[in-house]
Amino acid sequence: DIVLTQSPDSLAVSLGERATINCKSSQSVLYSSNNKNYLAWYQHKPGQPPKLLIYWASIRESGVPDRFSGSGSGTDFALTISSLQAEDVAVYYCQQYYNTPYTFGQGTKLEIK
Amino acid sequence: QITLKESGPTLVKPTQTLTLTCTFSGFSLSTSDVGVGWIRQSPGKALEWLALIHWDDEKRYSPSLKSRLTITKDTSKNQVVLTMTNMDPVDTATYYCAHRAYGPGAHYFDYWGQGTLVTVSS
Numbered sequence: 001d002i003v004l005t006q007s008p009d010s011l012a013v014s015l016g017e018r019a020t021i022n023c024k025s026s027q028s029v030l031y032s033s034n035n036k037n038y039l040a041w042y043q044h045k046p047g048q049p050p051k052l053l054i055y056w057a058s059i060r061e062s063g064v065p066d067r068f069s070g071s072g073s074g075t076d077f078a079l080t081i082s083s084l085q086a087e088d089v090a091v092y093y094c095q096q097y098y099n100t101p102y103t104f105g106q107g108t109k110l111e112i113k
Numbered sequence: 114q115i116t117l118k119e120s121g122p123t124l125v126k127p128t129q130t131l132t133l134t135c136t137f138s139g140f141s142l143s144t145s146d147v148g149v150g151w152i153r154q155s156p157g158k159a160l161e162w163l164a165l166i167h168w169d170d171e172k173r174y175s176p177s178l179k180s181r182l183t184i185t186k187d188t189s190k191n192q193v194v195l196t197m198t199n200m201d202p203v204d205t206a207t208y209y210c211a212h213r214a215y216g217p218g219a220h221y222f223d224y225w226g227q228g229t230l231v232t233v234s235s
Contacts, residue, residue, distance in 0.1 A: 001176075031218070040221035042160075049209055049225035050152075050160065061223065093160055097220035101175040102150075104160040 023094035115139035135210030148213030
């Protein structure tokens, strides 16, 4: 199984500041034939289902604010929120869909400092 | 507009079989490249992918749970059913069904149901 390790486990950032969450994969999720990274990011708020933010490592889902961005390739990825808003408080997960079983990171809890 | 909703028992006893139904709208599981998956989250834990079924009846399971899981579809009812046998208290979780995104290899989930909490207790 591909293991995704997120860092940090929790993060407190001031409003308007940048937040960066990292996701490291135990093996590459870059498919060489199409040069795509099979990695997605989700935002999960209490009492709500997870919300897709980013797919193919860097493509923002429709309707997601442009303060959210994804980067990285191979085994190292990051989700960046350029200017933290109060509504961004949530747990964030990365997910690989390179192969089964599709796996998620352990989650990063983002709070306001 | 794509929507999904999970239904099933909120409480099951240990050793019993859990049957969850995902009723969806806004897409058809008879259309090429469509898939529906199940993901769960135990209290305080991370998300865990369980199973995925495709329009052509291709099925994928988490290897660690494969012996206990069965996923089926009823295209006429726009439903996907997940059964999990021999339930244990560690299976207590919120179970979500989700729409697999379109496109080759796009096995991420762009629409999710609200989830249903299943407690396993005697």
